[in-house]
Amino acid sequence: MTDIAERDSQTTSGLTEAEAAARLATDGPNELPSGDHRTGFRILLDVLREPMLALLLAGGAIYALLGETRDAAVLMVFACLSVLITLVQEWRSEKVLEALRDLSSPRALVIRDGRRQRIPGRDVVRGDVILLSEGDRVPADARLLSAHDLKADESLLTGEAVPVRKRAALGQDARQTLPGGDDLPVVFSGTLVVRGKGTAEVTATGPGTEIGKIGRSLASVRPETPRLYLQTRQIVFLLAIAGMLVSLLVGGLHAYLSGDWLDAVLAGIAIGMSMLPEEFPVVLAIFMAMGAWRLSRARVLTRRAAAIETLGAATILCTDKTGTLTQNRMAIRQVRLPDGRIFDIDGPQVAEAACATVLHTGRLACDPQPFDPMEQAFHAMSALDGPPDDLTLLRSYGLRPDLLAMSQVWRGDTSAQLTIATKGAPEAIATLCRLPPAARDAMARDMDAMAASGLRVLAIAQGGTTDTLPEHQQDLRLTWLGLVGLADPLRESVPQAVAECRRAGIEVKMITGDYPVTATAIAREAGLDGLSPLTGQELNCLDDAALGERLQKGDVFARIMPEQKLRIVNALKARNEVVAMTGDGVNDAPSLKSAHIGIAMGGRGTDVAREASAIVLLDDDFGSIVRAIRLGRRIYDNLRKAAGFIFAVHLPIAGLAIAPLLLGFPVVLGPIHIAFLEMVIDPVSTLVFEAEDEESDIMDRPPRDPAERLFSAGLIGWSLTQGTVAFAAVAAILFWGAERQMPADELRALSFFTLVIVIIALIFVNRSFRASPAAALGRPKPALLLVLAAVSGILATVNIWPAAQDIFGFDPLHRDDLFLTAGAGFAVLLILEALKPLWHRRSRTASGSPA
Template identity: 50%
Template sequence: MNDAPALRGRIAFQPMRGGLDTAEAERRLARDGANELPTARRRGFFVRTLAVLREPMFLLLGAATTLYLVLGDLGEALVLSASVAVVVGITLRQAGKSERALDALRDLSTPQASVLRDGDRVRIDARRLVTGDVVVLGEGDRVPADARLIEATQLGIDESLLTGEASPAPKGTCAPSAEAEAAPTRDDHVYRGTLVVHGYALAEVVATGARTAVGRIGASLERTNPPRSTLQREIDRAVIVFAAAGLGLCASVTLLYALLRGGWIDALLAGVTLAIANVPEEFPVVLTVFLALGAWRLARERVLTRRIPAIETLGAITVLCVDKTGTLTENRMRIAALRQSGAAWDVAAGVPIGAEFDDLLVRALMACRIDPTDPMERAIVEAAAPRAGAGERTLVREYPLMPGLFARTQVWRTPAGLVGACSGAPEAIADLCRLAPARRESMLADVAVLARHGLRVIAIGALEHPVSLPLPERQDALAFVEAGLVAFADPLREGVAAAVAEATAAGIDVVMLTGDFPETATAIARQAGIDVGDGPLAGAALSVLDDAQLAAICAHRRVFARVTPEHKLRLVEALRARGEIVAMTGDGVNDAPALKAADVGIAMGRRGTDVAREAAALVLLDDDFVSIVRGIRRGRTIHDNIVRAMRYILAVHVPIMGMALLPLLTGGPLVLWPIHIVFLELVIDPACALVFEREPAAGDVMRRPPRDPHRTVLGLRLLAGGVLDGALMLAASAFVYATARALRCPDAGVAAATFVALVVGNVGLIALNRGSGLLHKRNHAFWIVAAGTASVLAATLGLPQLGHLFRFEAPPAGVLALAAGLPLAALVPLFVARTRASAPAAGHA
């Protein structure tokens, strides 16, 4: 569409100007700034560093550094400080990755605005709107800036954001005047953040960003903090419990050391070391990094995450309710058949549409908006525009869809008088045209034949209205005559049948919802592989069922036809009443309640309204069902990886705590000091943030049932599994410790051998928790971490200066071989058992 007057049939009465030119818009953008409200500034490097240093582990490390200075051991204090700086750097890098991922998601989810630039209608980032821009507003749009109406058709705006009034405010244009310019609010203005409930308009932007009405109120609307998710609260509780236990152990060990060995400074160092070993600061880091980067990876799968906690729910979905048109099908309509007064045309005949169908097509065109976005209307415009002639036509009245009447009407003024057309569901058009029972039966029989071939069918009615008579308030008071039927072919999307089969294998019931005729729904469902079962349930039959009956029906019905947004909401509630975890797709304004009611609301990114996208937790950037299934696969993988990381964190802290405490209880030489804990953190942190986050999906990720959403992640099974894994490593390390002492190795040699066992066991626990496909799943991060760890460990044993800092002395070759081999040998039975298991432990923990 290359000129603004082409929009006239949709919303306007007179030719329109073409908006700003691009160069002028860029100048105004540079002058006024972006069209965005003030938001909380991104934290600077100093603030982020300070936040990291306030974490309990770093406070404890700071205390240890201070104790070394009190002892006069400047070298130990400097080394510990340098090591802490490295760990802080890694932590800041992880936080930076999370923030960059979230920034990328915010950029993807930035609202778009339809605007006239250089005479063309284009969609741009709403942040680039400037004063003077002409925006196009339609039903379901969120107003992107304060603007003065230029032209409007039956425009109603929900201004509850500003006024608190629930009912839509009617809007229209009025002549400019000094009084109107001075008024603070006017009926011919629309305001940023308000919602177009019905109608269409062109409006000129008069204020952007902080200069809008919402911007003047304040930025609090943009700074609402969402509640923490179930998993976040669970992790918060776990960290508090472990931290409290760590402080208790710290006090106990300090007292025990002082009583048994004397020396309060050394006692404090031993206590602090054990406390550091016990604080699981990796838990919140894992959750933050995994969910943020997981949302970024989902966006690469064409699924935009608007609410990060929704990722936790993806793996628990049991029912997936999807629209047919545009989600299962391509939403790329073409006219496939026409029926009119006994005449028939089918695209399969291979001949052009004959002139006898001109009136039907022109009437269908009258029922369409000019410059339409609906694919059916586009197909009609393409076929009918050459037949419509050049006569002048002005839109007088539009009658939208009504509850219980699936039809819409447009009335036009032409030189010959008032003419119009209605289009919609055949049964609705039959009612509007007041067809005799026999003719109605004949029409619906034709519809059924076309629908059984998977075609989407609408009926068209024609209107001639006397100029002398006023138009009624309702379209069913007009006098229509039957014009005919238009049938559209909308092919199934590539890959849908395979995606439905994958979802079914994953224990997810796919339910198809459509406003189409039942026969069309049945045909498409069979092509997609959706269980038709007892056939589709029509919306009229659904309406008469009570909630209990509907819940019972949902147990075995998978196809619903002729449904409305109200039906969608009832279906979601009925399914959830049965204990299902429901994902629901939607695109319209009226779909918002169902999207909010679902456990995971999924809005259409291309054809969806702003309201639907705001109500949903996820947005499909390509409106494709295949992307939903890929998103579920990704969500399950993210959850699996969180569980793997959590189990590893629990396991790895057991031998560290054990070997910090065991020497105190046995009277042997201490193995772990703060410098050693920091070294181990340099292995643990990358393992969590890099290795497990990048772990590919398990082979059975889409062959197991959905997880129970009520089962806590840090449940008894995970805790027991992690503690048992760690206890095995503790036993191996303790055996190495005892063997080295029995062979009368020097204290530094005992410490070195035991530390080698701890580090090797740490890497072994990473491998164990990666899952059964260690050698088959590509994850370069694991091998990088393993190689880096081995290199640094070898340096601490081979370089005397580094060995001195770690208080190490190279043990005998036999003891060293035992330290390197025993932890891995101890894990072999566990690895074999998990490989043979039907499903990975991580997936069910």
Template identity: 45%
Template sequence: MARKSQTIETLGSATVLCTDKTGTLTENRMAVARTIDIMGNQADEATRDRIIACGVLASQRNPFDPMEEALLAASSDLPAVYNGMDIIKEYPLSSESFSVAHAWGRGGKVETVALKGAPEEVFRLCRLPEMDRERLQTIVSDAADDGLRVLAVARAVANVLEDSREDYSYELLGLVALADPIRAEAKDAVALAHQAGIRVVMITGDYAETARRIGREIGLNVHQVITGQEFMELDEKQRRQVVKDVEIYSRVAPNTKLAIVTALKANGEIVAMTGDGVNDGPALKSAHIGIAMGQRGTDVAREAASIVLLDDNFASIVQGVRIGRRIFANLQKAVMYIMIVHIPIAMLSILPVLFNWDLILLPIHIVFFEFIIDPSCTLVFEGEPEDEDTMRHPPRQVMQPLFSRTIVLESLAIGSLLALAAVTIHGGMLNAGADSSQARAATYLTIILANIGMILSLSGCKIVRQAIRQRGKNALSIVIAVAIIALAAIYSMPALRQLFKIAPLSLAEISISLLAAAVVSLLAAILRRLWR
């Protein structure tokens, strides 16, 4: 859902898609896959219950985060876990600490503090010896290599509420490894983005090895994975250099997302950025196209974004790129069509003055023209499917105008062909002894038929194939059918012929007009192909 009409068109020119992992590249069906005790073994049932209970207490009672939902779902007895306690104080995730701690108690008196977060951060807060940290970090790396997201959980007994989570004495309980399957369409969507000349950058809060494994499976460049902290330690020049090549960022905080977007923009990239949290607002606002998650995004993220992704699916973003490119291409065709068909109208209005002819086009003729031109632009071109090679072109320049020099010159060339054909028909009829009403009839028929041919020349074979597949139930078929019926009525009914100031045409004269329109349309198609 686009909040601004021009946003989808801008998405079509995106050069970098920055996306998070959970729920966008994955299915957002996170579940606890393993619980590991502090010795590195699979936890027994009692230890597992303690680990899960601590993870639950370090989560919200009614969470929207998929990891917290998975922890609550893994608990067999939530009332026993809460045991009548309430959250007295929260220590939220921040750029300084990739962890969440909740102080629980009764009557405003703290009893216990539950901590969960990035293993390295929890190990630090637990003040583990270096040897134990290295041993457990190896276990974390092994789980991450399997594509699992790993959290460490710890607990502290307390009777005094501290200002900082750092001030409690924690006991490490173990590790929780969570699995979230990759979306089946994610790999193909990434490949399609690459084919379209768009870089895909994954920005996640996950452990580096987890991010690398997921990136490898969906086709990202995994040779270099940089953490948010490492990125923030770089100066501006180094950041701009790093973002040229790195496609995976791990352990990223919201402020780092903004820094990444800023560096990409400084390199001249057109950046699309996904986000769902309250703190993602600045990055979404800074990106050229901010994309908020519709299912799991916060109100702040939705308000900051220009697009709301209703299904939270990365493939939908790539489809949005396709639609954006189609819209721009169709607008250009509509602009070309309008320029092309008005050149002969202008020419036929000027020539009678120069050659002392009777007026060729009367007001009634111009009005009828608009009955074909307007529906063609609003119905045929706006609803036309994208070209087959739409996603094989590099992104266009975001400032590329609709009226580019190429478009103007090409339109002038094709319009001049059509004007030349109309003038040739009219002059030939007059030289052959026809009166002005007969010449006008043949000329007008040529222009109307050529206008229909221009639609086919600009759109190519695909619009004909679409009409065949839809058995004539599309805009092109409707426009052509209405035009043919109207022409048949105008040229066969005496009252309408009198209104349009035209004379009846013989079959030979009709055939000449039809042949001239067909030749001009064919030449226009050839000219377009040569021009491209």
């Protein structure tokens, strides 16, 4: 048969190279704006502009100017560490996304100066004549000049998994040009040709395409700033101001009472260091970066680390259907024979001979190497061995707008008999088989029943002849064999993931461009409420208030357009819901960006969707969302533990820095002692608490209140209680040593060792929200063991090595003194574990913490 595309290409010489160059200069390259794509330098600037990090760097600079190099080094090291971790993670995310960009500039076959040329997709211009065939990615929006059995997969734009038919434009065709629906005379950029051939004239490129229009709409959508960052900025600012005021007040008071201005300055610096909240920005940055790293090991890419914490607070998960809940491929689910027998297909093996005959004939009616998902479904049946070796494809009758059926004619090597295999729309097969009215009615009833289950229905027929083949398909003599129902199958992990979301108090809503019947069938399989789906047409009749009410009454939204998805997300946000939105198509991008957490599919997803999202599922596994939510909750829990520890630990440190000045005791804590304590506090509050296991009820409780503050009154109250008990223990040892008239250096060593041991006790208290010494002392993590070993080694060195004693201003402690400090720490642990249930009952929050 004649190559239709080659024949049609001879009707035009296309643009000249000069014309193409002029239009490229005028319109720009045929590519979408890079959106959020960031260079390494831009990522670094974004990190350095973070106010909390700026405060950390400023604090280090101030101490450096004051000559306190050790203190400045501590702050600078942790500042650089947080910058490095964040920079590496963000840069890694961008590099992975760069590798995923597979739709932005496909190669294109065009006619220029009367010759076929293969050029980069970015060089395609308006007016170019492009040649399309099976497997091609359409490089730009174009009007079809010719089409031979042409079908395109437009699911990236419509959410509809089934390919649509195309036909050539008739003159200046004025029909609608929106994606979706059969027999349109246009093709769209980014869509995939799954069958046939065609020639088209480019009408729009780059931002002017349907993909580009959706991409431009993203510019008007502003992503949410994470609440946690706003809260932390506020608390850091307030504590920094308070620390400076206390430092100035106590330093000035000490200078006035003692007249020793040098000691007063050193004491003021020590007090300022003890209260400067530099741990908070470090903790937040490292928790988010480490969380992103942990997710990446589970094949979940985090483009914006702050979204991890927000994901743990999600109250509603809006999900697309095609490619998200489903596998974005067609599979055979049911066969119905003319005698009424029904066969449900659960796998590739088919035992019943009559059913296998229908499927075998259906496969013979497909292309030997298909791109069409429906034809691929027939080939996926392993019980079918394909055409026997002695069969040769002789002729094909393609689909036509007036007869939606196709036939393949096969000839055997040892027989003159020709085998005809036909598949198509049931009404077309009924016409070809010349069915009587009773048989047509029976076929219609079976077709309606299958469609009601969300199945796409094809009819299969076969024939045979030894005569010359007719010119037209309508003249074939065929026998109807049965109906085959196909569906885009649900991902195996989806029902369990949906059930776990519901157990965790997260609503799941499916928003799709597919038909209500299909959407309802998938919803039932997934475990969603699909009894009353809301369609896009019905949604247009609702105002914002009515839509907000309607959103509470159902989980399925069908035939939804992109702007309607965005409206649904905004309506949910107006109800103070924390919205996570999943999707993979260009049509999902605006809602992905508007949602609190946009979750894109990395394998089948488009660049626009990935760059609009905060999280990308590299394996396209819906179940990964639940793992991400679990990790988000764990991170927030551990962040609360770290925050509680930071609040608590600064109280005994500040108290031990201030009390001796007010009571006339020798100064206990100087800048070097505070620097050592910071070397304990920072790694503990970051690495140790970040590595802690999740709480046992983490997915058995509802999402926390979106308005809940990390630094809640309950958390602050619990931290103050811990700090007060800890300071009481340290103060008791200080008074005991003073009463015994210990030398100043020995009293300083005893008080400092007690403070360090008490801080270790606070670490164990804050490891778990549960009131259980076993939970506090059990299951040690390597990070905690490393910190304990380091602290123990340093304390032993300071107590034994004279040079270290000189640096710290200590005298060596005796065995009885060491037992006393250990007893103080153990007493703090027991007292706080005994008090924890009281705070747990009085101040329990939605996250399940005791504060």
